[in-house]
Amino acid sequence: MDCKINFEHIKVSFGSAAVLRDINLKVCRNSITGFMGPSGSGKSTLISLVNRMIDFDDGATFEGSVSIDGSNVLDPRTDVISLRKRVGTVFAVPLPLPRSIFENIAYGLRLQGINKRTVLYEMVAESLSKAFLFEEVRDRLHTSALKLSGGQQQRLCRARTLAIKPEIILLAEPCSGLDPISTAKIEEALSELKKEYTIVLVSNNTKQIARATDYAAFFYMGKLVEYGETASIFTTPAVQQTEDYIQGKFG
Amino acid sequence: MRVNPRHVNTFAAFCLNAQALFTVSILVVIVCIIFIKGIANVNLEFILAFPEDMGRHGGIFPSIVGTFFLVLLSLLFAAPLGLGTAIYLTEYTRESRLTTLIRFGVESLAGVPSIIYGLFGFIFFVIKLKMGWSLLAGSLTMTIMILPTIIRTSEEAIKSVPASFRRVSYSLGATRWETTTRVVLPCAAPGILTGIMLSVGRAISETAAVIFTMGSSLRLPTSLMDSGRTMAVHFYILAREGISLDKAYATALVLVLIILAINAVAYYLMNRITTRYS
Numbered sequence: 001m002d003c004k005i006n007f008e009h010i011k012v013s014f015g016s017a018a019v020l021r022d023i024n025l026k027v028c029r030n031s032i033t034g035f036m037g038p039s040g041s042g043k044s045t046l047i048s049l050v051n052r053m054i055d056f057d058d059g060a061t062f063e064g065s066v067s068i069d070g071s072n073v074l075d076p077r078t079d080v081i082s083l084r085k086r087v088g089t090v091f092a093v094p095l096p097l098p099r100s101i102f103e104n105i106a107y108g109l110r111l112q113g114i115n116k117r118t119v120l121y122e123m124v125a126e127s128l129s130k131a132f133l134f135e136e137v138r139d140r141l142h143t144s145a146l147k148l149s150g151g152q153q154q155r156l157c158r159a160r161t162l163a164i165k166p167e168i169i170l171l172a173e174p175c176s177g178l179d180p181i182s183t184a185k186i187e188e189a190l191s192e193l194k195k196e197y198t199i200v201l202v203s204n205n206t207k208q209i210a211r212a213t214d215y216a217a218f219f220y221m222g223k224l225v226e227y228g229e230t231a232s233i234f235t236t237p238a239v240q241q242t243e244d245y246i247q248g249k250f251g
Numbered sequence: 252m253r254v255n256p257r258h259v260n261t262f263a264a265f266c267l268n269a270q271a272l273f274t275v276s277i278l279v280v281i282v283c284i285i286f287i288k289g290i291a292n293v294n295l296e297f298i299l300a301f302p303e304d305m306g307r308h309g310g311i312f313p314s315i316v317g318t319f320f321l322v323l324l325s326l327l328f329a330a331p332l333g334l335g336t337a338i339y340l341t342e343y344t345r346e347s348r349l350t351t352l353i354r355f356g357v358e359s360l361a362g363v364p365s366i367i368y369g370l371f372g373f374i375f376f377v378i379k380l381k382m383g384w385s386l387l388a389g390s391l392t393m394t395i396m397i398l399p400t401i402i403r404t405s406e407e408a409i410k411s412v413p414a415s416f417r418r419v420s421y422s423l424g425a426t427r428w429e430t431t432t433r434v435v436l437p438c439a440a441p442g443i444l445t446g447i448m449l450s451v452g453r454a455i456s457e458t459a460a461v462i463f464t465m466g467s468s469l470r471l472p473t474s475l476m477d478s479g480r481t482m483a484v485h486f487y488i489l490a491r492e493g494i495s496l497d498k499a500y501a502t503a504l505v506l507v508l509i510i511l512a513i514n515a516v517a518y519y520l521m522n523r524i525t526t527r528y529s
Contacts, residue, residue, distance in 0.1 A: 053418070053421065053422060056421065081425070084421065085424035089422040091415075091418070091419070091422075093415075097416055097434060099437075099528050107433070108424065110433075111423060111424055111425050112424070161423075164423060164424065
């Protein structure tokens with residue numbers, strides 16, 4: 001397989017508590033890879049290494065390497081600012097900045113030095129359309145993003161990430177709190193997006209992982225229990241624990 | 252016997268209302284007295300004319316100019332310095348012995364009486380640095396005096412900006428500086444502005460520290476090295492030395508009106524910022 005992100009011997013601990021113990025995993029280019037597991041299994045910590053947002057968690061120490069296209073981003077010399085422009089993040093909770101819809105999306109673009117109003121407008125509209133929000137907000141781009149509904153804020157945050165044109169998109173719980181129709185829309189959008197991006201989706205929702213991903217990994221207590229093509233994980237899991245989790249026996 | 256909670260509630264509401272009303276009424280009474288006693292002598296001539304005979308006659312134009320430049324210069328020095336310190340303490344460093352020490356220093360500075368600042372300014376700026384009684388010495392002294400307020404209020408304002416905003420900014424590839432200037436400061440602006448307004452209030456009404464460092468010349472200050480007299484000092488001298496109580500109240504009225512005007516403008520600016528970033 002064509003490897004985009006390669007996790008090797010990842011160990012992470014917060015203080016004395018080990019959160020991840022020796023994770024080895026390859027994420028395939030232009031695919032959707034799902035990380036599932038009960039909360040506290042370490043799946044979110046694992047993605048916070050890819051964009052080095054883990055740097056903001058006090059007391060976190062990590063070992064091993066995460067290579068994107070062969071270069072290790074855990075290297076202390078890594079330019080994390082440009083790394084984060086390549087690795088987009090959509091947080092589980094929608095976090096619009098307190099400003100207009102337009103400015104929310106333009107923010108990341110301005111950071112890249114794009115300041116021309118017409119160019120900005122075009123790119124904002126494009127990413128809003130990709131996130132299926134443009135039609136709903138086209139007449140009020142300059143009103144506060146905080147006035148949008150929860151689902152709209154979710155899509156706004158997605159558009160904001162898409163706007164900076166990253167290579168990798170890390171999605172945490174992309175459909176928590178959304179109705180089935182919006183969920184279906186988003187999952188449909190994801191399969192469209194993977195043509196251009198490598199997507200890692202972190203979710204507690206096993207059904208969503210089953211529907212939306214190409215590869216799936218199951219984490220439990222900081223260990224990678226099983227990893228493979230989603231179809232085979234969900235039909236013939238090799239480990240009993242995985243099967244129990246998928247069937248909802250625990251977690 | 253258990254007191255009916257509804258009665259307690261009613262009683263508490265009554266007390267709180269009364270307390271709030273009492274506080275406001277003190278302010279209203281003070282402003283009214285000054286207004287009644289001062290309004291007869293306030294007119295355009297009083298504002299634009301020079302004082303004559305120690306202030307017994309004429310206007311207070313040089314004092315208005317002196318006050319304006321003292322406040323402006325103090326803010327020009329103190330606001331960037333104070334804001335910079337606050338940003339350093341909140342965004343650019345972790346809690347350490349150094350930050351504790353800085354905070355301790357700031358708190359101590361805030362508790363020093365203004366006359367001590369005046370004496371320090373006199374010894375250090377006026378005598379040691381040979382500035383003489385001057386606008387410069389006065390505003391530098393005032394800078395030190397208002398710094399703690401600016402630092403503390405800015406720090407609180409910056410701290411109250413949710414951490415998630417910073418996370419979003421960093422996740423989109425922003426540097427610390429970009430995050431600070433484009434996300435944190437706009438959100439903290441109303442709080443920072445409040446602190447600056449409090450400082451303006453302190454500087455505009457200060458007498459002790461100003462007399463010692465800026466002097467009390469009645470001439471129009473035309474350079475940084477000129478002595479001058481602020482409205483508050485003018486008021487103090489007129490009343491203290493029994494020169495003219497009428498003119499003292501008139502000066503006080505102008506001072507109060509200017510403070511009200513400044514607050515109104517600040518409030519307006521604050522509203523504009525909050526509507527833009529909400």
